[in-house]
Amino acid sequence: MVELDERLRALRGAAAETAGELRAHAAALDAAPHDLKPHLGVAAFDLIRRCTTPQRFGGEPLRVGRHAFTTGSSLETLVWMTELAHGDAGMVLAAPGPSLAGILLDQLGDQAQQEYFHRAVARDAVWAFFAVTEPGHGSDAGAMESTLHRTADIHLLNGAKRFIGNGARGEIGVVFARTGSGPLSVRAALVEAADPGFRARELDMVGLRGAALGAIELRDVPVPEDRLLARHLPATRRGLWGAVRVFNTVRPQVAALAVGTGLACLDLVRAERPQAPGLAELAGRLESCRRLVYAAGAALDRDRDDAVLSSAAKVAAVAAARAACRFAVRSLGPAALVDHPLLEKWYRDVGAFEFMEGTSDIQRLHVARAEVRGRTGGRR
Numbered sequence: 001m002v003e004l005d006e007r008l009r010a011l012r013g014a015a016a017e018t019a020g021e022l023r024a025h026a027a028a029l030d031a032a033p034h035d036l037k038p039h040l041g042v043a044a045f046d047l048i049r050r051c052t053t054p055q056r057f058g059g060e061p062l063r064v065g066r067h068a069f070t071t072g073s074s075l076e077t078l079v080w081m082t083e084l085a086h087g088d089a090g091m092v093l094a095a096p097g098p099s100l101a102g103i104l105l106d107q108l109g110d111q112a113q114q115e116y117f118h119r120a121v122a123r124d125a126v127w128a129f130f131a132v133t134e135p136g137h138g139s140d141a142g143a144m145e146s147t148l149h150r151t152a153d154i155h156l157l158n159g160a161k162r163f164i165g166n167g168a169r170g171e172i173g174v175v176f177a178r179t180g181s182g183p184l185s186v187r188a189a190l191v192e193a194a195d196p197g198f199r200a201r202e203l204d205m206v207g208l209r210g211a212a213l214g215a216i217e218l219r220d221v222p223v224p225e226d227r228l229l230a231r232h233l234p235a236t237r238r239g240l241w242g243a244v245r246v247f248n249t250v251r252p253q254v255a256a257l258a259v260g261t262g263l264a265c266l267d268l269v270r271a272e273r274p275q276a277p278g279l280a281e282l283a284g285r286l287e288s289c290r291r292l293v294y295a296a297g298a299a300l301d302r303d304r305d306d307a308v309l310s311s312a313a314k315v316a317a318v319a320a321a322r323a324a325c326r327f328a329v330r331s332l333g334p335a336a337l338v339d340h341p342l343l344e345k346w347y348r349d350v351g352a353f354e355f356m357e358g359t360s361d362i363q364r365l366h367v368a369r370a371e372v373r374g375r376t377g378g379r380r
């Protein structure tokens with residue numbers, strides 16, 4: 001079990017302090033997810049930016065008492081993310097900044113590419129996209145069909161991406177595509193929305209509308225050689241390996257978002273029906289999930305490829321968040337979804353967690369494969 005030391009408790013407290021403001025903005029964002037102007041000043045966005053922008057590219061650390069936090073360990077990220085999601089997960093996903101693309105750049109980008117990217121997203125209201133998923137190729141990312149074709153002096157990117165966070169509001173990001181038919185023939189390119197041939201449109205979402213999913217069309221988008229990621233890395237580490245590293249890092253973060261949302265639902269029950277039968281059990285279940293999320297973060301900090309606990313945490317947290325939403329509706333009565341617009345919103349949001357960074361079926365397959373290969377170390 002992971003016990004938070006004084007430093008992590010301070011981080012957790014600082015994040016918790018900003019969560020109330022996120023919740024106050026949540027309904028407005030849900031109603032108009034593409035109008036971010038009213039929300040850009042929230043303190044949590046500043047916290048997220050400080051904790052996701054490397055200091056070497058101008059990031060200012062978050063200071064809490066005598067502690068300074070910058071792009072930290074997985075565990076640190078999961079600690080602040082759970083607290084912020086307790087405010088509202090949709091608002092967390094609406095924050096401008098490097099997001100998933102930044103994690104990929106850290107893995108596959110050379111110094112110049114990292115610098116170019118981080119300088120671009122350092123401005124106040126710039127979002128970044130990370131485009132893997134295609135129509136018809138969601139869980140099976142390896143089957144992607146988008147192509148990166150080399151001509152005499154440039155590469156050309158063609159294809160379609162769908163369900164991409166910040167897909168239409170992102171100014172810069174990364175796109176994965178095939179250079180050939182084999183599993184190693186996938187590369188990631190740094191792309192800007194203003195590039196010729198790049199078109200994106202917003203998708204209407206039922207839940208988690210702050211994530212602002214988009215569909216991207218790529219028609220002969222020119223990619224200069226120096227925008228291809230991982231040129232300095234061996235062939236085995238150029239494409240899908242980087243995507244898997246990002247998925248491994250982000251999976252427990254989705255679990256953290258789910259735990260926070262479940263806790264938010266229980267807040268409503270606690271305020272109106274503190275004696276509701278089953279409240280303590282669900283609170284305990286979510287607390288166990290939080291611990292599992294922290295343990296998954298600590299495992300990743302020891303070994304970035306050790307993602308078994310992340311998979312287990314995601315399955316458990318998504319199920320617990322769903323249970324907490326249903327429980328809140330049952331406990332507060334049939335009109336609860338009308339009386340509490342945020343409960344109705346969170347009810348829609350929890351459905352989306354299931355699909356982010358691999359569905360529960362896919363996570364169970366990960367755990368089963370690791371077990372067969374003897375890589376769970378006896379953990380259950």
Ligand SMILES: Cc1cc2nc3c(=O)[nH]c(=O)nc-3n(C[C@H](O)[C@H](O)[C@H](O)COP(=O)(O)OP(=O)(O)OC[C@H]3O[C@@H](n4cnc5c(N)ncnc54)[C@H](O)[C@@H]3O)c2cc1C
Nearest residue numbers: 130131132133138139163164165211352355356357359361
């Ligand atoms: C809020 C949100 C944000 C997202 N952000 C991004 C992003 O930034 N970038 C990006 O590239 N993508 C993003 N996605 C897309 C996400 O990665 C896909 O939705 C996910 O991979 C699932 O793909 P799919 O929706 O096509 O479902 P499918 O893969 O079609 O799955 C449908 C069903 O089939 C099951 N299934 C599929 N394969 C198997 C299997 N082998 N064994 C057993 N069952 C299986 C699944 O469990 C699921 O129940 C986002 C999605 C959401 C909801």
